[in-house]
Amino acid sequence: MPRAVSDGGEHMDSEIASRSSSHRRVDSVQHAGYKVGFPPKKKLLDEFTDAVKETFFADDPLRQYKDQSRSKKVLLGLQHIFPVLDWGRHYTFAKFRGDLVAGLTIASLCIPQDIGYAKLAGLLPQYGLYSSFVPPLIYALMGSSRDIAIGPVAVVSLLLGTLLQNEIDPKKNPTEYTRLAFTATFFAGVTQAALGFFRLGFIIEFLSHAAIVGFMAGAAITIALQQLKGFLGIVDFTKKTDIISVMKSVWKNVHHGWNWETILIGACFLAFLLVTKYIAKKNKKLFWVSAIAPLTSVIISTFFVYITRADKHGVAIVKHINKGINPPSASLIYFTGPYLAKGFKIGVVAGMIGLTEAIAIGRTFAGMKDYQIDGNKEMVALGTMNIVGSMTSCYVATGSFSRSAVNYMAGCHTAVSNVVMSIVVLLTLELITPLFKYTPNAILSAIIISAVLGLIDYQTAYLIWKVDKLDFLACLGAFFGVVFSSVEYGLLIAVVISLAKILLQVTRPRTALLGNLPRTTIYRNIDQYPEATLVPGMVIVRVDSAIYFTNSNYVKERILRWLRDEEERQQDQKLLKTEFLIVELSPVIDIDTSGIHALEDLFRALEKRKIQLILANPGLAVIQKLRSAKFADLIGEDKIFLTVEDAVKKFAPKAAENV
Template sequence: MGNNDLVFPVGVAGVGCAHRVPVPASKPFLETFRTNLKETFFPDDPLRQFKNEIKPQRKLIKGLQYFFPILEWAPKYTLDFFKSDLVAGITIASLAIPQGISYAKLANLPPILGLYSSFVPPLVYAMLGSSKDLAVGTVAVPSLLMASMLGKEVSAAQNPGLYLHLAFTATFFAGAFQAGLGLLRLGFIVDFLSHATIVGFMGGAATVVCLQQLKGILGLEHFTTATDLVSVMESVFTQTHQWRWESVVLGCCFLFFLLSTRYFSKKSPKFFWISAAAPLTSVILGSVLVYLTHAENHGVQVIGYLKKGLNPPSLNSLVFSPPYMMIALKTGIVTGVIALAEGIAVGRSFAMFKNYHIDGNKEMIAFGSMNMVGSLTSCYLTTGPFSRSAVNYNAGCKTAMSNMVMAMAVMITLLFLTPLFHYTPLVVLSSIIIAAMLGIIDYETAFHLWHVDKIDFFVCFGAYFGVVFGSVEIGLVIAVAISLLRVLLFIARPRTTVLGNIPNSMIYRRRDQYPAAQAVPGVIIIQIDGPIYFANASYLRERISRWIDEEEDKIKLKGERSLHYIIMDMGAVGSIDTSGISMLKEVKKVVDRRGLQLVLANPGSEVMKKLDKSKVLEIIGQEWIFLTVGEAVGACSYLLHTCKPGTMEGVNEDGVACANVV
């Protein structure tokens, strides 16, 4: 019998033949490092499409198509595609124009900037973006966040010129940060914003945005710059004598109209265009009503003069000198991350519906490029809002050409139609924003989180209330902190469970989950669900000792056979560091002092390499390491019945010395 095999008679303990777990061949450090680096930063292997190309010109074409996706779909573009994109582009333009004006006001910027930001950035994204359905434009949450962060340092009312320059600078930094993440392949950083975090944060921000619109609904001229609920309510109810009933009635009517059209479109999806056209219809009706009744003379505030013409250059408006550059940098990074997370999440959602893939790093480069170019052409931060993208999707868009059509429609508006918005009442813009924000408060998902995962619910809850009762920044910090704490707790306190045997099988499952799972006499099987690192090594050592103590107490109470073998299921242990190796050595010593035998089952390749290099294999004994839990239990049970427990001494029923079994 060879030294590499542990063989048992067929039918004994359900085990036929068990083989020693091999130690994988070690690779050079640089090769391993390069492999791990590639998997971290280049999991999509962007060079794979070039590997099979022989001709240099084909490689050049592939390279240009990789960086400019428009070169990939444009040669295949058809007239039927254009018809679909034309309808979709005009439809989203009808939504983009009123929303752009509304969100610019939300950011305390001139309304015309909302139109500027719906012209240049969509053209840039159409060339660089990989999503067919994303409709680019300004969004509410980053607009509010920009107003909140910049407003703490510079008043938009008292110093509008400097505030505008800081907004352009923050947009430039946001774009540079987004593009940098894409170029450096750091897109995974955005994944630290979990789904629960985004739901809570967006819901809280949407609530704050709605509260801010009370200024327009009530017709107030002075309003708090704070965003928390207490400050807003205090500002509202200390000015009850200044409420304008005309504005309230007008706002409630248009809000009812917008919500009714949305409800109808949800009930009948084929009439999606009714909800999409409702904001522009509200703007037109509101403007006509104010013009005919001269309501601006009776407390209804209007937009006023909008300058005709395309985007003027704003390169000279960027601020790269102290003391204001740092606030612009901070605002740009925070708003850039939020806009990036929203845009990529929306793009991936619609890509899943149409069964195609979008490249996260390409999207980051596209978002970053369009914001940097936008900051030089009088635009502020843009991304892919859900509402506009949903309309684009439902309108039947085929490619990013729909963004170009939308941009052309906005261009025509800028050149010829801006005077028509002079009489647009601000209360209508407030109604449009409130209607859009109510759709972002996803209470159904919050209830679902409560039923499925309480910790995720508290992440969502913390983000929401942090935004509503603190500020947008506080809510984001709370949500990220809770999410990171959860990750750290998972690493520091990995789950350990005791396994049992499902009768008449070789299957071993958790005894606390499967009532049918039975303890194996003389054996305890402990499963570790996670890597073993310095952060959890001490905890695991103590927890394993407690499992052993608890099992021995149960055995004594039942008067059963004493404990002899400790099997550790290492199948879920993907990696181990030197602290984890020291922990295994200490566990081995503790087990030996108790007169027990430590057995390892199913250790992974990385774990085996380190156990071999650290000489732990020699300490434990490679004969006590098995491929599966079933083989380990079979070996231990066989030895318990035939040999002296915990040793290889004695003679089995076949007359073979136990020392020769291994």
């Protein structure tokens, strides 16, 4: 904490000065024994280089290559692209045992989910299995997360299916629909990889956590409602996703469209799945009960339908899943024609959502195990796997929270668990897919409903409500947008509200009137500290934000309003007239030309009132720009202080002594 200079102050100043001069020349102004630094102005190229480095390369990715031999640099470069070359050197059999168990566990969960998610995306069931074979292998080579489980997920499947069906009817034109899905997957991968390669990952941060919570909850409700078609055995079902259209379609078919055998199968196994989830939640050691429940349900329900031939009594079944591994699909991607732009648009949206979900999941589990993941590296890995996936009959894959949680609890150590899962899916495609012929659609609907219920995070929503009402508005807007309109409109509302919140905070920054805490040299917000006392003859204001063109005029007007309010209070209570306005700038990290013009206007307005403007503790960027704009000369460098206390002692010594 700054304090008044003692008898040894001159010695301290000379020591600091000599130390500074030994490193670099720094102009300064001295106040009360302290120095407000005026660093020399940087060259334009250096200033630009520093700004780019801090924006895109804050983690200094090249530092590890310094002072290394050429062969070492090549090895480090390959390890940066393929982290498996790093952690693979230390891989042990003990780790493999954990990865083997985890991989087998998530495979039992992913196989039935993948079939259901493919139907959710409007694709044939085998495409869901394809998407859990190739992408996990690519991610295991390039990803940096140890816990994330890769494959199709409910939200992205719904989003992709909704956007694709807006362009092509999958029943009338199944081939074109599938080709557009591959095209969208390709551009989703390109988007993800480009964001990581150009280190633009900060773009996804513009979607606030609150908006994501609301969007995910709304998507979960929408997905569950979509499953009523298979759960109730309805044939004629609406293509719209909003809750009103879905409920109208459900009630329209209540007398002649519902199938009681289908409902019985779906209800029984949904209850079974929910009970196993409850058991796993109560006892973490029994997580495997919930993990194997979907595959168990598929096996039992398929066997039941086969022996009873329930499919002849109106129970809808999967019927056919192509046998064999992923066929090549690079030639099916639209690189020309009218569907190119449509595929690009859909791919960008799906890629951003998939990226947001995967990065959030990766960071969550990395924090739980106390290791770090490289966000940009993750984006490149996810993008690459989707680009390769689009050429091998896969649709958009990303990190699944439910499978990643099971992977974590099953004791995975590395991404080898994804490889194990992929091998199991391969064996399924080669050997077992014909056995899914009699799998009822109702069981797939029950599996999806039980899976998406976990996306409704009501505890976090309640916490958001208690902490920040504006955040809760973003959460609510995204939720209702998805539920009552569509997934894409819900996403748009989430983005708009998130950006609106940023703009509101940027254009209307907080300011505070400061007072002195008795018997200290500390000045704090009088609203937060009622015991803080105002300094007679002075108004002290703190600006809690950078001052840019978006808020400069507001900051000036708000400071003048503080001044007017204090002048009215002084007149009413017959107090000492204000002679000094101190602006505390320590929270102001930057200022632009509009901000400087606003300070100049403030200075002139104060001059007319015969009030002196004083600045306290401007930061490095601020003081450099104030000096370049000659504002420091305008108000006088003797009006720029290191602390509010220094300014008070200089211009109101009697008042300071009485504080």
